[in-house]
Amino acid sequence: MHINISQQIPNAETSAKSSTQSDANIHFERVGFRYDREGEILSDINFSLPPGSMTFIIGPSGAGKSTLLKLIYLNMRQSRGHITLFGRDTSQIDRKEIPALKRRMGIVLQDFRLIDHLSVFENVALPLRVAGRKRADYKDDVLGLLKWVGLGHRSHALPPTLSGGEKQRAAIARAVITKPDILIADEPTGNVDSDMGRRLIRLFTELNRLGTTTIIATHNTTLIPEDANILSIEHGQVTGTISGEHIG
Amino acid sequence: MVNTLVDTDIQHTELTAQSHVMKTQAILPYDKKNDRPLFMVLVILAFLATITLLATASGYRAAVGWQENLQGKLTVQIKPTISGADKITHNTADKAERAKIILAELDQVKTVTILPDEHSKALLEPWLGDASIPDDLPLPILLDVQLNSSQNLEVKQAAILLAEAGIRADIDDHSQWNKEIKRTTSAALLLSYLALGLIIIASVAASIFATRAGLTAQRRLMDVLHQVGAPPDYTARLLSTRFATSGFKAGALGAASALLASVLVGMMFSTSNGFSYFLPGLHLSLTDIYLVIAVPSFLALIIAITSWRTVIKTLYNEIYP
């Protein structure tokens, strides 16, 4: 039997200060997803993440966390139900509009997806280049961000020469360089020790404080800050939600 | 944004200024090591295609040239009569003059020229070598008859006219030789068209195949570009420009080597007047130059179209939801 928990996860502090990004919400309504004809990987998923919120998605391996994120960043379409993103029903979004929407989202995947033949600087600058921005305009921003994530001295390095944690930070820098409205990270602390893990989570928290709606999938629950929202899924279903301490 | 975040505990020990100029890296650079095998295949294809094109064009020109030379032309040979030792040459020359007048009066004939002795001597050379031919040797006299274009003079008709005037002559309208040339060159042309067709099909197929293989290696790049919000056109333009440029370079190298090779081989095996029938040799025409330019352009075009279509198809079918 399916247990449906439909609950709003508000984050009073951040939603209050991010009125300019009022459409950076994510809303799932009775969403189901299946690969091919096998059983549903996700079923009856209901939740709502307001703009500026920070949410951790937790659950055992194979629960469907990555799949859920893929639906959010428009990598796949749900099999049924409705997903609202930036105030729009995703089933109504034409694929021609997807690149523009992707530019409003920062995505950090577990395998980093860095381009090996480009320097750290170029990897981080890639979203800006693709958006047609001039190098002279963004150069200082990129260098500044690299310093901020502790990669200032590695801006010329090629990804294969970076450590796991450095790659992770480069991938995060690339995801946030455009100041996205939504930041999505899949297992961003999977490849680093707990110390680096804590630093990276703090980095996400800082970004979230600036108004970015942040969603992080992880099975490392020890790193989750006390005031974060938690959405736990198991066997493709939402089994619980914990609202951040701002709600009480 | 960056400035407001400096209070994190991420180590800032390496805040050395990176303000020195950095060159923008190409998103898709030329990867010599990995591209070389494909590049070489394209060079070889372009080489073969160019050689075949040049040979076909040159062979075609040679065939047309020979036929034009021989058509509308008769050669009349006035034989010396073997009697009375002294007057032989004079007698033959006289007959030649009369034959010239008779033939020139015909409607179909444009001009009649009595060819100088050298031509007759040249005919004997194969038998006598270049040892000086004695002046008193009875030589036939050759008449070159040019016909008005598109007019035909029956060999028999001319022979009868001359015979009636008491002139014994051999008339050759080169029809036998002409037919032979036509047959041989048609066969050669047919073969080179066939080879050309096959090489073009092979080049198209190989460049499509090579492009697709090359793009498979760029799948990750396509994924990343999509992830950071690059529109499909951006990715397709980036990849197809890069592949087409590479194809053009390979094509240009192949075509240029083919031209060089055919000129060199043509020079080595050309006839004494610098003409080698199925190779351009030193007789490069404008067409040859056009062909050599056309090959890499065509190769680049095929590759551009293929890579554009493959990228768009991959993006829409596999990367987009």
Ligand SMILES: Nc1ncnc2c1ncn2[C@@H]1O[C@H](COP(=O)(O)OP(=O)(O)OP(=O)(O)O)[C@@H](O)[C@H]1O
């Ligand atoms: N492309 C696919 N085709 C078919 N099944 C898939 C595919 N991708 C994932 N799955 C299945 O969907 C289920 C959920 O996978 P998902 O990657 O979302 O899990 P997860 O919660 O992210 O696990 P982990 O913590 O190990 O990353 C798994 O059973 C997995 O085998």
Ligand SMILES: [Mg+2]
């Ligand atoms: Mg996962």
